[in-house]
Structure formats: structure tokens, C-alpha cells
Amino acid sequence: MNRETFIAMQQITVTSPLLPNLDEFHEMLQQIWDSKWITNNGSFHKQLEAALADYLKVPYVSLFTNGTLPLLTAMQALRITGEVITTPYSFVATTHSIWWNGCKPVFVDIDPKTGNIDPEKIEAAITPKTTAIMPVHVYGKPCDTGRIQQIADTYGLKVIYDAAHAFGVEVNGESILNAGDMSTLSFHATKVYNTIEGGAMIMHDEATKRRVDDLKNFGFHGEVTVVAPGINSKMDEMRAAYGLLNLRQVDKAIEARHQVAIKYREALRPVEGITFFDDMPGVRHNYSYFPIFVDAERYGMTRDELYAKMKDNGILSRRYFYPLISDFSTYRGLESARPDNLPNAHKMADSVICLPMHHALSQEDVERTLECVVK
């Protein structure tokens, strides 16, 4: 076998989906076939909402068909208008949700210690038109939710957390998903916990849950009454069943990721010019991503050179989150998108590589990855 064929066969991807046992999934599919109830708040949908509320230690969960629609719907449910303060260092869906609601995103720089929005820079971005803050727990690292809430309370703003990466993350035993007015999750195939495509919204009270459930079902409340201009973003029974099965094995998957993080950190700590995040005290992390940051001068190679070298060796790392959202054509004309407003975000986006990180990485995969980075 030549080198090219070997590498093509042995590719190590940045992530790999957690898949349920196929026989168990088939049994559940049989139940769905027997019942002929395949979507619209079916039995597995109800079971998954209850099981997730329990697992995540949150009061109410509303399932969605992906992680973007709960962001859009949260803004509708809270009747957000005007300007929304957010981070440029995220997946583009965060800002798109603001745009799709006819609001203006206002970018605030990040804290280089966490990659999350810097709370100390939020107040300077507030105007009379600001109605909400949309922070992101990037890579599952908790935002400074206490400080953000203080600012929101002072200025009468809503807070919607894009918690797409923060499945199962806890601070001092409490779910990070309970912070703010609402939090949203993504259950995409590439996430720690997946339902193939899927997502959820977390809220504090039953009335909000009812309103959100109406909104994701075209605004229908009952059979003949439409109470709001809703959308269709319901999760079907197949994916809810798949989600129930994956919930049984997600803790094991998170522990496997944790072990990979330990090996990466041990090998990378002495490497000149490579930095990474350590665990935060009191936090239950989910190890959803393993970003490293390349200082080209000290490392002796640029981020993009290392990225290309990994690719040549069959290691498909990703540069999440490069380019910055504020650099995409839709947003770069905004005043807050000016690079001099976002120096920390630019530095992080220009130096980041997310190493392969998932539950099924073998010792050999980890070693091959490290061989590429530790020269």
C-alpha cells in the first residue's frame, strides 16, 4: 500500500458521531412503526424531553429539529427587537439568528482567557436600542454568567445563551443551562450528544415552555387557534428514539473525551508556542472540542502550515472559529465588526486549530495526532 492510500484509509476526523446500538434502535423503530405516530409530540419526544430535563438538571426542555431554530425562536418568544450584543467568535448560526429576526448584531470582543464574550466590554456597546445579549459558551467553556446577568439586570436586557457546545456542563454542581432567560443546545451529529440533527431550548417556567412549544408548531395552540406567527421546528419520533438511546451512553463518551484531553495536555504542555485551555475549577466539562493556539514565532510554523501538515498526514483538524463571523461579507460592514474593535477575537481566530476530539479516538489516533504537533 502506498502512503497516499494508507493516509486516505486512516483519516482521523475532528469528530465522529456517537451512534446508538443498531439492534436497540431497530426495536424502537418497530414501536414507532406499530404506533404509526411518527412526529408531532409523540411518545418518544415526550420521553426525551423528560429524560433530558432530568439529565441536564433543568426545569423545562423543548426539543427542536436543529440547534439554529431554537436561537431564532428564543428571540421570537422574548420579543427581541433592535440591537443584540453578541460575540464574533462562534459558529455563524449565532449571528444569523439575530439577523433573521430583523435585529442588528453588535459584536463585542472576547476574553482571551476563555474565548467567551468579555463581560467588561459589554456596557460600552449598549445603546438605547439594545434589548438583549446573546453570549456563547464557546467550546463548552462557561461564560461569566454572574457578571453578564448583573449587566442585563442593570440595563433591563434579556440574555439568551447559545449553549450549542455546552451539553452537560455544570458549574459547582449546577447546570450552566439555567443561566439567563433561555439557553439553546445543538444535537448535531458533530456534537458530544447528538440526535443526528436536533436541538433544544431550556427555559425556567411552564408558561414559557407552552409558548415555545406553540411557536415551534406554526403558532398553533390547540386545533384551530394560532396565537403567534410560529415556525415548524419539531423533532420527529425517529430522532427522539435515537436520542433516548444516546443519552444512555453519553457519560461514557464524555469520559473517553476527558481521557483524550488528559493525553493531549500532558504531551503539549512542554511544546514551545502551543497553548490550550486547562479545566476550570468547579466545572464539569464535556470536552466537546480541543482547541490549541499556535504562536507562529515561538512554534516555528504558522497555524495554517500546521493545519496543512496535519491534513497531509490524514489528520483532519478544523479551524473553529476562523474566519470570525464579523469578517463574513454579511456582517463586515457593521461598525462593531471593525478589526480594531475585536483584537482578541482576531488573535484567537488566527491561531486556533481544533484537534481531533471524540469518544472513539484510539491511543494510536492520539499518538499520530501528537506526532504531528510535537515536533
Ligand code: T4K
Ligand atoms: N451555535 C453554535 C455555537 C454552533 O457551533 C452551532 C453548530 C450552532 C449554533 C447551530 O447548530 P445546528 O443548527 O448545526 O444544530 C459543524 C456542524 O454542522 C455544526 O452543527 C456546528 N455548530 C459547527 C461548529 O460544525 P462543519 O461544517 O464543520 O461539519 P462537517 O460536516 O465538516 O463535519 C466535521 C467532521 O465531523 C467531518 O470531517 C467528519 C465528522 N462527521 C460529520 C458528519 C456531519 C462525521 O463523522 N459524520 C457526520 O455525519 O459544521
